[in-house]
Amino acid sequence: MVQRSFKWMTMLLLLLSLVVTACTGNNAGNTEEAAGDPAPSAEAGGKTDEKPAEEAPAAEAIDPYRMPEPATFTTFKHLGADAKLPEGDTVEDNQYTRYLKEKANIEVEILWYASGNDYEQKSKLAIGSGDIPDVMFVDEQTFKTLANAGQLEDLTEVYEKYKAPLTEELYASTNGMALEKATIDGKLLAIPNIAVQADALSMVWVRQDWLDKLGLEGPKTVADVENIAKAFVDNKMGGDGTIGLTAGTLDAPMKAGRHNLKGLFGAYNAYPGNWVRDGAGNLAYGSILPETKAALGKIRDMYAAGLIDKEFAIRKDTDQMVVSGKAGMFFGPWWSGGIARDTYGNFPDANFKVYAIHDDKGQLNNLQLPVSSRFMVVRKGMKNPEAAIVYINTYIRSERKAEPDALKLDATISTEFWPIGNGTFDYANAVERKSDMLADALAGKIKPEELTPEVKLLYDFAKADEAAPRKDLAGWGRFWGYTEPAQLLKLPMNSLYNEFTTTTKTMERKWANLKKLEEEYFYAIVMGNRPLDDFETFVSEWKAQGGDEITAEVQAEVK
Amino acid sequence: MKSFQKHFHLMLLPGMALLIVFHLVPMFGVLIAFQDFNIGLGIRNSPWIGLENFEYLFQIRDSKVIFYNTIFISMGKIIAGLVVPVTFAILLNELRLAAFKRWVQTIVYLPHFLSWVILAGVMIDMLSMDGIVNNVIGLFGGERIMFLASNEWFPWLIIGSDTWKDFGFAAIVYLAALAGIDPTLYEAADIDGATRFQKIVYITFPNLVPTIILLATLSIGNILNAGFDQIFNLYNPLVYPSGDVIDTYVYRVGLVEAQYGFATAVGLLKSVIGFILIVISYRLAYRYANYRIF
Numbered sequence: 133m134v135q136r137s138f139k140w141m142t143m144l145l146l147l148l149s150l151v152v153t154a155c156t157g158n159n160a161g162n163t164e165e166a167a168g169d170p171a172p173s174a175e176a177g178g179k180t181d182e183k184p185a186e187e188a189p190a191a192e193a194i195d196p197y198r199m200p201e202p203a204t205f206t207t208f209k210h211l212g213a214d215a216k217l218p219e220g221d222t223v224e225d226n227q228y229t230r231y232l233k234e235k236a237n238i239e240v241e242i243l244w245y246a247s248g249n250d251y252e253q254k255s256k257l258a259i260g261s262g263d264i265p266d267v268m269f270v271d272e273q274t275f276k277t278l279a280n281a282g283q284l285e286d287l288t289e290v291y292e293k294y295k296a297p298l299t300e301e302l303y304a305s306t307n308g309m310a311l312e313k314a315t316i317d318g319k320l321l322a323i324p325n326i327a328v329q330a331d332a333l334s335m336v337w338v339r340q341d342w343l344d345k346l347g348l349e350g351p352k353t354v355a356d357v358e359n360i361a362k363a364f365v366d367n368k369m370g371g372d373g374t375i376g377l378t379a380g381t382l383d384a385p386m387k388a389g390r391h392n393l394k395g396l397f398g399a400y401n402a403y404p405g406n407w408v409r410d411g412a413g414n415l416a417y418g419s420i421l422p423e424t425k426a427a428l429g430k431i432r433d434m435y436a437a438g439l440i441d442k443e444f445a446i447r448k449d450t451d452q453m454v455v456s457g458k459a460g461m462f463f464g465p466w467w468s469g470g471i472a473r474d475t476y477g478n479f480p481d482a483n484f485k486v487y488a489i490h491d492d493k494g495q496l497n498n499l500q501l502p503v504s505s506r507f508m509v510v511r512k513g514m515k516n517p518e519a520a521i522v523y524i525n526t527y528i529r530s531e532r533k534a535e536p537d538a539l540k541l542d543a544t545i546s547t548e549f550w551p552i553g554n555g556t557f558d559y560a561n562a563v564e565r566k567s568d569m570l571a572d573a574l575a576g577k578i579k580p581e582e583l584t585p586e587v588k589l590l591y592d593f594a595k596a597d598e599a600a601p602r603k604d605l606a607g608w609g610r611f612w613g614y615t616e617p618a619q620l621l622k623l624p625m626n627s628l629y630n631e632f633t634t635t636t637k638t639m640e641r642k643w644a645n646l647k648k649l650e651e652e653y654f655y656a657i658v659m660g661n662r663p664l665d666d667f668e669t670f671v672s673e674w675k676a677q678g679g680d681e682i683t684a685e686v687q688a689e690v691k
Numbered sequence: 692m693k694s695f696q697k698h699f700h701l702m703l704l705p706g707m708a709l710l711i712v713f714h715l716v717p718m719f720g721v722l723i724a725f726q727d728f729n730i731g732l733g734i735r736n737s738p739w740i741g742l743e744n745f746e747y748l749f750q751i752r753d754s755k756v757i758f759y760n761t762i763f764i765s766m767g768k769i770i771a772g773l774v775v776p777v778t779f780a781i782l783l784n785e786l787r788l789a790a791f792k793r794w795v796q797t798i799v800y801l802p803h804f805l806s807w808v809i810l811a812g813v814m815i816d817m818l819s820m821d822g823i824v825n826n827v828i829g830l831f832g833g834e835r836i837m838f839l840a841s842n843e844w845f846p847w848l849i850i851g852s853d854t855w856k857d858f859g860f861a862a863i864v865y866l867a868a869l870a871g872i873d874p875t876l877y878e879a880a881d882i883d884g885a886t887r888f889q890k891i892v893y894i895t896f897p898n899l900v901p902t903i904i905l906l907a908t909l910s911i912g913n914i915l916n917a918g919f920d921q922i923f924n925l926y927n928p929l930v931y932p933s934g935d936v937i938d939t940y941v942y943r944v945g946l947v948e949a950q951y952g953f954a955t956a957v958g959l960l961k962s963v964i965g966f967i968l969i970v971i972s973y974r975l976a977y978r979y980a981n982y983r984i985f
Binding site: 256259260261262273274277281373442443445446448635640641643644645647648651652654655656659661677 | 727729730732733734735736747751752753812815819820821837839840927928929931932935943944947948949950953
């Protein structure tokens with residue numbers, strides 16, 4: 133008896149405590165709302181806060197950078213674990229929040245913030261339970277889900293009314309594709325970010341000192357890469373077990389990563405893992421197209437000949453192969469200088485140069501990034517959605533230093549501390565722009581004082597390196613990416629997009645298995661455990677196990 | 692008496708609170724195994740699809756493979772995890788030099804305290820093409836083997852390394868059991884002129900049998916836990932056919948590919964089978980080793 137009653141008591145106590153915490157949670161939320169809304173109207177001297185929105189159209193000129201009345205909205209945000217603030221500042225009160233209050237008359241109430249996985253989980257939980265803030269950044273899939281669930285405010289009108297010229301200019305640099313991406317059924321349901329396209333191009337980084345020793349030219353085609361790798365391996369340039377070319381995953385991600393073979397696939401017009409147009413112009417999954425088979429065949433041959441890292445599939449730290457001076461070539465994006473820098477630390481005589489690999493028609497194929505991958509969404513029914521537009525105008529103007537006071541902001545403080553967090557809003561060709569500016573400054577065409585603070589910093593590092601080459605390797609790593617590698621970004625190229633970046637109904641169910649099928653086959657083919665012609669078996673299995681269904685869905689959705 | 696018991700029950704509170712908050716409340720999450728889960732709609736509004744996720748699970752080729760791998764690897768681990776520590780404990784027991792014995796014991800149970808993240812790094816280094824193992828093979832003129840990319844080697848490496856990591860620690864239980872053996876048995880055997888080997892066969896081993904049976908039956912409950920950390924840190928797409936187990940599969944499908952409903956279904960099925968096995972092993976342990984909690 134005693135036992136039983138105690139069990140109940142404990143259960144009751146626990147339940148009670150749960151209920152209590154739940155209630156206090158709700159109360160807090162209510163008071164926040166209650167406190168948040170009347171405040172502006174009180175400051176506005178008794179006006180109701182709907183009035184400004186109604187008055188706005190009547191007003192002659194709309195200031196896209198400032199709310200006429202103080203505005204407040206709620207959000208939650210991601211904050212990197214290593215983001216730091218100066219003493220005394222908090223996530224709720226720092227230079228950015230103060231700047232925003234001063235310039236835009238906007239205050240943002242941060243419901244909570246978290247980093248990494250915690251953020252992912254917490255935000256998904258909040259979204260899953262329908263508890264979304266007024267404004268937040270989400271990924272494309274979440275954006276679509278929320279849009280389809282009818283939870284987002286239509287921003288078409290407020291965007292048209294409040295957009296700032298600079299904001300418009302940035303969107304124009306994507307040829308309108310960014311805004312199109314956020315438009316569903318003719319309604320603009322989010323403010324999309326703008327990706328910097330430089331991260332898409334996969335270039336090949338070569339040990340130039342080895343090339344020079346062997347009297348070879350830099351690579352232009354896959355055949356060159358093969359020959360150079362062979363020369364490196366045969367002459368044991370990195371000692372016994374020299375690796376001609378490193379490798380990583382067997383796909384072509386939109387954001388070029390170090391060691392994956394995106395650049396090599398590109399030379400075959402192959403884009404495994406992406407939805408691209410096939411020979412007949414239909415949207416198809418790149419991994420099952422004949423171009424991918426051709427590329428895999430080449431990689432397989434190079435692997436069998438010992439030119440590609442024998443153990444690439446099981447390496448946990450491929451960078452180490454380069455840094456330890458064993459590998460002569462690797463594919464990577466423009467910012468890969470970090471491992472070149474580390475290599476120089478070990479081998480002062482080493483030297484890297486970057487090259488772009490062309491296909492047999494002499495064309496450089498570049499699968500670009502999605503124009504936008506992050507979306508600022510506004511909760512349906514938010515009181516003053518124009519505040520979100522004003523916010524983003526202000527954010528962009530400050531980030532692009534188009535306003536004198538923005539220069540006073542301490543650039544070393546992560547922009548993640550902007551109330552809604554970090555989203556890239558830049559020209560699609562921002563890296564090229566900066567590298568041009570840097571080149572002009574170094575050539576004396578622009579005075580260093582005229583540079584943006586960002587480029588000025590690069591300029592200082594470059595100047596220091598000019599005076600004492602490679603003395604400060606950390607500094608070298610900071611600016612070098614903006615010199616030679618960034619110049620490659622300006623080569624004429626055939627740019628294409630992965631045309632489908634979310635998921636369909638059947639994909640949700642079957643994609644993981646198809647992905648596994650693909651990985652198993654690709655690795656087995658490249659490493660010689662299966663004949664190349666098993667690619668056809670893979671294709672038919674892929675189609676039979678749901679691939680055809682998914683392709684039909686994707687085609688229907690893109691049309 | 693009653694007030695005395697109250698204190699004990701009060702001491703249960705923190706434990707129960709933890710159990711409820713971290714084990715019972717999250718149980719509602721298994722609902723999504725029966726839903727076409729959509730994060731935009733949430734658990735409350737996602738449509739119900741009944742057993743569709745489970746049906747799909749039995750349709751795909753992968754499910755056979757992952758269940759087979761899971762059972763194969765964990766059976767191997769259980770068997771090796773019984774034989775090796777018992778043998779080791781008996782051999783160690785025969786050592787006469789107490790200092791050396793302690794030294795050996797300390798050395799062998801150290802790896803138990805290292806995480807798989809570290810050990811996997813060590814293993815990858817040792818088993819790589821120019822690692823120490825292949826160097827030895829090369830020294831004797833053998834063909835170098837890419838161990839971690841080979842479906843023939845991979846499951847055995849998993850079983851072997853797991854046993855290596857834990858046999859020292861597992862042996863502690865047996866050493867304790869050995870210490871409990873009545874020394875008069877050995878003295879009597881000495882007088883009868885038994886050899887060392889005979890003493891092991893007729894005295895030491897029979898005395899260990901109840902402990903062995905107990906640990907063996909209890910390990911049945913864990914048969915579907917083939918060890919996520921270990922495999923996750925060692926595997927790669929090449930060894931999916933032989934190394935992908937339920938836990939790693941659920942991780943990839945659920946977290947990486949975001950198929951929450953399906954992954955939950957797989958995990959739930961695993962839990963249900965695991966639960967049944969635990970009940971069975973508990974019954975067996977009760978019957979054969981007289982071990983019981985309730």
